Amino acid sequence: DAKTTQPNSMESNEEEPVHLPCNHSTISGTDYIHWYRQLPSQGPEYVIHGLTSNVNNRMASLAIAEDRKSSTLILHRATLRDAAVYYCILSPRGTYKYIFGTGTRLKVLA
């Protein structure tokens, strides 16, 4: 299973953009890139996913490197409610399994 690597923790100031990186150098051509976030004592919440092209939705943007070996989740204006553990996950097409890494704990400073 392809593995992802993320920084253990990051800090951001409120109302500033946040760029959360993820390395996935062993990604295969059909792996989807998913991002989730998890608040304490809750299940993970879907944020965004993509395959090759950059993606935008109301929550965030996903920038995928041209070689697909890395991606960046962009929160355009961080709020206190964005403080969570963010997981970058590869989902192999056809097997649909998620293998969670350790994620990045995002702290948002008021």
Added chain:
Amino acid sequence: GAVVSQHPSRVICKSGTSVKIECRSLDFQATTMFWYRQFPKQSLMLMATSNEGSKATYEQGVEKDKFLINHASLTLSTLTVTSAHPEDSSFYICSASSSGQGTQPQHFGDGTRLSIL
């Protein structure tokens, strides 16, 4: 849309008890459902994958006789922890997907915190 409901949210019971956890997809049909467990300050660990009408596929190291999974319909999967012991205390989380090909995201329930005394 894409709501997954998990029940109960918290269970406290005595050692030796069997506990059933339900996972329902409320507004979509779930081709595949997944069960995870999460220990404090750790990441989620996939336990098993279930497809409607067929036997679950368990991850290596997960006892299938200990963790019974039933996926009787496209909207309901259950996890039964049989003869639970204190070491089974954990946060159990289910997820559901309308796609069996990994092209659509999984949607997660809010988890069940199981405490065995």
